Amino acid sequence: MIRLLRPAAAGFVALLLATACQRGPLTATAHLPSTATSQPVGSAIVPDAGADAIIKPYHDKVLAQMQEVLGVAPVALSKNAGENLIVNFVADLQRTAAAQALHEPIALGVMTNGGMRAPLPAGPITLGNVFELMPFENELMVLDAPGPVVQQLFDYAAPVRMAISGATYTVGPDKRPLDIRIGGQPLDPTKTYSIAISDYLAGGGDNMAFLKTVVPRHTGLLLRTAIADHIRVLTKAGKPVTASIEGRVK
Structure with missing residues (x-):
């Protein structure tokens, strides 16, 4: 039986391979059985001792990196x-990271439950925890969305009461968004609003196909890196890793 890597494991292997590749290409051989059998695929593969010896230093280095404590929740x-x-x-x-990268204020920040894979635990927060939260190589991007597309965003958010950074709204009896306010002001359908978002969601992920009509701007920053760096900044300032429920959705 072929086993697929879990997202966190995939991110771990990606970092391991990236670390190893800093020293040049890695080649390894595996001794495969000469005839087909009924055994699970890969069960007769003999680990290559030479490859193990090459990989181990990088494996150990990555493990140490994953154990780095970034902050405390x-x-x-x-x-x-x-x-x-x-x-x-x-x-x-x-929003904060995109504003710093592009040197301009960003009106909205969008993340979905499906865009993240794990919570952040109470206590020490390690780099490994951030990899578990965001195991994919998603880039932080900015969409300059016209008012009608932003309205579609809130139409998408309201049925599941999804909060959007920089905005508040009320869910009506028919699960439609009411009294949408961005930066404290009513949503203006004639305006364009900047949205900090992952490339996955910007490309229509999590059934957000309506965002594909907007050409994204790149920040060149991995979202996972932005999360880790933000936690480091909090810690350097003597602040804990916290968030609050603010009534962004009423």
Whole structure:
């Protein structure tokens, strides 16, 4: 049986291979069985001792990197239905990181529950925890979305009560968004609003196909790196890793 890597494991292997490739290409051989059998695929593969010897130093280095403590969270930043701590935390830092990268204010930050794979636990937050949260090589991007597309964003968010950084709204009886306010002002359909978002969501991921009509601007920053750097900045300033439920969705 072929086993696929879990997302966090895939990110771990990606970092391991990237570390190894700094020293040049890695070649390895495996001794395959000469005839087909009923055994699971790969069960008769003999590990190559030479390859193991080459990989081990990088494996150990990556393990040490994963154990780096970036900060401390007094309580877990959990992921649950509706407005939640981890979405608020990540969506907010996306706006901050994108604003710093592009040297301009960013109106909105968007992250979905599906765009993240794990909460951040209470206690020490390690780089490994950030890899578990965001195991993919997603880039932080900015969409300059016209008012009608932003309206579609809130239409998408309202049925699941998804919070959006930089905005508040009320969910009506028919699960439609009401009283949408961005930066405290009513949504203006004639305006264009900047949105900090992952390339996955900008490309229509999580059923957000309506965003594909907007050409993204690149920040050149991996979202995972933005998260780790933000936590480091908090720690350097003597601040804990926290978020709060602010009533962004009413």
